[in-house]
Amino acid sequence: FEDKITKLNEQETFQSLMTYEEDQKKILNTEKKISFEEGEKKKQIEIAKAMLKAGETIEKIHQYTELPVEEVNNLKSTG
Numbered sequence: 001f002e003d004k005i006t007k008l009n010e011q012e013t014f015q016s017l018m019t020y021e022e023d024q025k026k027i028l029n030t031e032k033k034i035s036f037e038e039g040e041k042k043k044q045i046e047i048a049k050a051m052l053k054a055g056e057t058i059e060k061i062h063q064y065t066e067l068p069v070e071e072v073n074n075l076k077s078t079g
Contacts, residue, residue: 045075052076 018026044065051061058072065072 048072048075 044067048061048065048067048071051064052072052075058069058076061067061072062069
């Protein structure tokens with residue numbers, strides 16, 4: 001698979017599909033998306049911690065935060 005990707009990247013027609021600026025813009029957009037998702041994850045964890053502190057059930061926390069049940073259990077055990 002790696003060889004196929006390398007060969008594809010070496011093809012002139014493939015290389016000319018995107019300018020350097022377009023490539024940089026896509027990289028930046030990807031980095032922004034990753035940062036946003038990391039921030040959302042932190043918010044979910046903080047909400048889950050507050051809900052645990054308030055005595056909510058793991059199932060309800062999972063439902064509202066969409067965090068996996070296992071992760072909520074880990075938050076509960078680490079306090």
